[in-house]
Amino acid sequence: MNIYDLIIHDQPTIQLENIFLPGQNRQAIQQLIKEHRFIHTLHQYGLPVNNKLLLYGSSGCGKTTTAKGIAGAMNKPLMILNLSNVVCPRIGETAQNIKSVFDKAAREGAVLFLDEFDQIGKARSDDDKDVGEMRRLVNTLIQLIDYYPEKSLLICATNHIEMIDAALLRRFQLRIRFEMPGTKELDNYYEQLLAPFPPHLQQIDRTYNISFAEAKDMAFTQVKSRLIAELELHATLTEV
Structure with a gap:
């Protein structure tokens, strides 16, 4: 090795x-x-x-x-x-x-x-x-x-x-x-993570009693899901 x-x-x-x-x-x-x-x-x-x-x-x-x-x-x-x-x-x-x-x-x-x-x-x-x-x-x-x-x-x-x-x-x-972050720390973290996205993509279900790494994964998964749904809808409407 x-x-x-x-x-x-x-x-x-x-x-x-x-x-x-x-x-x-x-x-x-x-x-x-x-x-x-x-x-x-x-x-x-x-x-x-x-x-x-x-x-x-x-x-x-x-x-x-x-x-x-x-x-x-x-x-x-x-x-x-x-x-x-x-x-x-x-x-x-x-x-x-x-x-x-x-x-x-x-x-x-x-x-x-x-x-x-x-x-x-x-x-x-x-x-x-x-x-x-x-x-x-x-x-x-x-x-x-x-x-x-x-x-x-x-x-x-x-x-x-x-x-x-x-x-x-x-x-x-x-x-x-x-230590594991509290509710206030996670809310601040969610705000920082979501700030670069348009307001309608920032509306996610926030989870608590988890680590920063888990919060990031869950937040980005929801943002991606919403964005993909929009893209699929747009593609469908375009085809019609």
């Missing part, structure tokens, strides 16, 4: 201000971006710059979108790797693959986004099966994170923070939780 074939290279166009984030989360992310903007001055004062961020919580609530928005705001290339595609039967090979990705991101000064972080960051147990290879993988990952250069940014995402090894969790200077 060529690990580089699994990396998605992205030049983000998503504006951070257009991403729905609670005030506390937005403030923490803006602080992170500003630290990198003034990295040289902070170093002159002997101050470290945060460059390890963990996004965790409900699926479909904006973790990947937020990573893209951060990379865009920092004007850095984004490297995306889904760790569920990386794990090999031979744990040693997995560790080497992960190291290659870290090295590449460090050389390029990129934002490295590791999705499904729990696939390789699972807590080490006393189970005989885990003692050797899995512990070595987690130890390798700890070392890679510890020595990841400040000029680059590491963002990891998981839906299952409870599965992550405690020693790994301590490496992240920032941990941001993503």
